[in-house]
Amino acid sequence: MILKNKDITELQKLINNAKNITIATHINPDGDAIGSCCGLYHYLNLLSKNITIIIPNNAPSNLNFLLKNVNHIVFEENVKQAKQTFINSDLIFVMDMNNDNRSGDTMGKTITEMNSNKVLIDHHVNPDKYNVSFSYPDVSSTCEVVFYILKKLSGEKIFNKDIATALYSGISTDTGSFSYSCNHSEVYTAVASLLKTGIKVNKIHNEIFNTYSKNRLHLLGYAISKKLKIFEQQRAAYIYLDKKELDYYHYQPGDLEGVVNYCLKLDGIDFCALLSERDNKIKMSFRSTDEKIDVNKFANKYWNGGGHVMASGGKGFESMNEVREKLEQQIKNMDFISKD
Ligand SMILES: [Mn+2]
Incomplete structure (x- = not known):
């Protein structure tokens, strides 16, 4: 991944001239969102800036260790x-x-209203315009982009354990522990540099991935054994969970993280979805095993969403039954394979 010198120079200038810096990220922050914010935070801290991270809502509890201090x-x-x-x-x-x-609506509007300089660091497609943009949809994670930016700004020696822990967390979560979006050798070189700070991969992995509550594990078991629908002919599957089922298992934010991927563990399944009922909508996640099945396009065209080619999200505003009916029709028509 090649950063533009012009962007780095501009960023350097903005950082030098700034005293109060705010770092913002998306609603329902995941490992990459929290990791990239914290990685950047710990770096800027070395430059004695006044820094605040603002997240729209609470992160899942397994990510709280990153926000300590x-x-x-x-x-x-x-x-x-x-x-x-x-x-x-x-x-x-x-x-x-x-x-x-x-x-989210309120925090999003607040950011838009601000006249201060804004810098985008991201890896989703179709970014809006910002004063400086580091948008790299082909890179595994925002944390990986942050790694290259910090390295270019201050050299590899600047990385400490705090920065490395945060960035490693985002890279490992956004690649499903290095199982997708990581076909570039550079990502492993970046991780190798982070490991030189002395961070322990097994410890971080345990913090992030092995901290399920009993309810969460039971919910996963229930979802897979009772709520999975398979369409063998179309090589598709989906899981759907109603609000009362989530309540029964005392659903906590983050409890459905990664559940959608279990559908792809089935042999012969290339497209899958997770539907979960929230207050006024059906939250949807889509995954595919192949770039030819572009779930970003699918989510964008049919389900008010988007994201990445092989991982995206969307929402439906009808009832669970209506959303399921519509989705099943789309599966039968193979609409998830783009025809244009
Ligand atoms: Mn990400």
């Missing part, structure tokens, strides 16, 4: 303080999202 505000819990922090900041970083709206 990090100055951060949860927007929905503290709107007033969060808004004031945005107003006071002379530089805003927009991380792991392609436009302000991905922070």
Whole structure:
């Protein structure tokens, strides 16, 4: 991945001139969102800046270890303080999202209203315009992009354990522990550099992936054994979970993280979806095993969403039954394979 010198020079200037820096990311922050914010935070901390991370809502509890000793505000819990922090900041970083709206309506609007300089660091397709943009859809994760930026700004020696832990967390979660979106040798070179700081991969892996509650594990078992529909002929499958089922298993944010991928463990399945009922919508995740099945396009065309070629999300505003009917028709028509 080649960064443009012009962007780095511009970024350097913006950082030098900024005192108060705010780092923002998307709603329902995942490992890459939190990791990229924290990696950048720990770097800027070395430069003695006044830094705040603002996340729209709480991160899943398995990511809290990254936010320990990090100055951060949860927007929905503290709107007033969060808004004031945005107003006071002379530089805003927009991380792991392609436009302000991905922070949710209120936080998104707040970011858009700000006149301060804004820098985008992301790997989703179709980004909006920012003062400086580091948008690399072919890179595994935003954390990997942050790695290259920091290395270019200050050299590899700048990485410490805090930066490395955060960036490693995002790279490993966004690649499903190095099982997809990581066909570039560069990502392993980046990880090798991070490991030189002395971080322990097994410890981080345990923190992130092996901290299920009993309820979460039971919910996973139930979803797979009772709520999985398979369409062998179309090589497709999906899991659907109603609100009352999520309530029964005391659903916590993050509990469905990775559940969609279990459908792809089936031999002969190339496209899958996870449908889960939320307050006024059906939340949807899509995955595919092949670039030819572009689930970003599919989510964009039919389900008010998008993301990446092989991993995307969307939402349906009808009832679960109606959404399922529509999806099943699309599966039968093989609409997930783009015809244009
Ligand atoms: Mn990401």
